[in-house]
Amino acid sequence: MRKVLAWLWFLLFAFALVLGAVAFAQATPEELAFALGLFGFLMLANPLLFGYAGLLGFLAELRQGSARAETVAAALHYPIELLRELAALPLAALWLKELAPYRYAYYGLFLLLLMVAVAPQLSGGVLGLSGVLAGALWGAALPTAMVFGLELAASWQLAALLREGSTT
Amino acid sequence: MRNIAGSLVVSLVVALLVGLGAGAFLQASRTRGALTAVPPSPVVVGAQYEKKKQAVVLELYNPGFVPLHLVDQTVVFTPGPKSKEKGYALAAVPLNLTLPPRSSVRVTLSLKPGSQELQPGDVVAGTVSYSHPFSPDLYAVTHPFKLGEGKP
Numbered sequence: 001m002r003k004v005l006a007w008l009w010f011l012l013f014a015f016a017l018v019l020g021a022v023a024f025a026q027a028t029p030e031e032l033a034f035a036l037g038l039f040g041f042l043m044l045a046n047p048l049l050f051g052y053a054g055l056l057g058f059l060a061e062l063r064q065g066s067a068r069a070e071t072v073a074a075a076l077h078y079p080i081e082l083l084r085e086l087a088a089l090p091l092a093a094l095w096l097k098e099l100a101p102y103r104y105a106y107y108g109l110f111l112l113l114l115m116v117a118v119a120p121q122l123s124g125g126v127l128g129l130s131g132v133l134a135g136a137l138w139g140a141a142l143p144t145a146m147v148f149g150l151e152l153a154a155s156w157q158l159a160a161l162l163r164e165g166s167t168t
Numbered sequence: 169m170r171n172i173a174g175s176l177v178v179s180l181v182v183a184l185l186v187g188l189g190a191g192a193f194l195q196a197s198r199t200r201g202a203l204t205a206v207p208p209s210p211v212v213v214g215a216q217y218e219k220k221k222q223a224v225v226l227e228l229y230n231p232g233f234v235p236l237h238l239v240d241q242t243v244v245f246t247p248g249p250k251s252k253e254k255g256y257a258l259a260a261v262p263l264n265l266t267l268p269p270r271s272s273v274r275v276t277l278s279l280k281p282g283s284q285e286l287q288p289g290d291v292v293a294g295t296v297s298y299s300h301p302f303s304p305d306l307y308a309v310t311h312p313f314k315l316g317e318g319k320p
Contacts, residue, residue, distance in 0.1 A: 028197050028198060028201050030193070030194070030197035031194060031197065034190070034193075034194060134193060135193065135194075135197065138189060138190040138193045138194075139190070141186045141189065141190060142186060142187075142190060144186075145179075145182050145183050145186040145187075146183075148179065148182060149179035149182065149183060152175045152178065152179050153175060153179070156172060156175045160172070
């Protein structure tokens with residue numbers, strides 16, 4: 001059974017490899033730049049995506065009353081002794097604040113790419129985006145939209161919990 | 169953001185716009201690649217007789233995405249019933265013009281020096297030969313120009 005599964009996995013892996021090689025060989029330069037922008041900015045967005053997703057999970061636990069300080073300590077690499085005395089809501093706020101520098105750097109790099117891709121078009125008076133830089137920009141726009149959505153959801157959840165806490 | 173519906177709608181709209189933009193860009197890059205592999209054929213969009221220069225001016229338009237090289241021109245003059253001039257041909261007058269994509273250029277077909285003015289009914293057949301980057305061959309486009317046939 002184990003052996004069959006290993007072989008199946010190997011076949012799937014080889015199939016994916018061939019598929020990827022064919023796609024790479026047939027891609028236009030714009031599509032290669034798109035893939036580069038997509039995967040490069042996905043790696044840059046990695047702490048933010050996992051951070052906001054983890055924070056959303058923590059906030060859901062907070063609503064159910066099962067939130068634990070250990071989760072935050074593990075995610076932020078803090079010693080648990082520092083956080084054990086804190087309530088769950090300040091812990092969530094701390095987590096959101098910890099992600100702010102990553103978000104700042106990420107949006108800054110995206111803005112840099114946007115300017116590099118758009119500035120030549122502006123100086124040439126041509127507004128249609130084309131070329132490899134535009135491909136990298138569109139690739140980078142996908143993880144940026146994901147980061148934006150997750151951040152919006154996490155900050156909304158936290159604000160809603162704070163409002164409920166202040167009224168009750 | 170006061171309610172969850174608002175933030176859901178905002179992030180959904182952003183995601184849709186970004187997805188549409190990325191998809192449209194990738195599709196456009198494929199289309200551009202396909203179009204730049206097809207050699208175009210120039211189109212004559214205008215022709216008029218200029219009395220002072222004793223020439224017929226053709227306006228050639230390149231509708232494609234590949235630049236064309238206009239190599240030379242040939243003028244074949246066929247007299248109408250009112251003309252006293254005899255028929256003649258001026259072959260392979262060098263032109264050496266580059267016609268960029270999606271643009272037009274004016275080509276002057278000079279008639280034989282010292283010949284009579286064109287009379288209604290005369291026909292001037294202008295042939296422009298051109299080449300494109302994918303082949304060393306010469307192609308030609310011929311425009312028969314007839315004076316006094318309802319041309320503005």
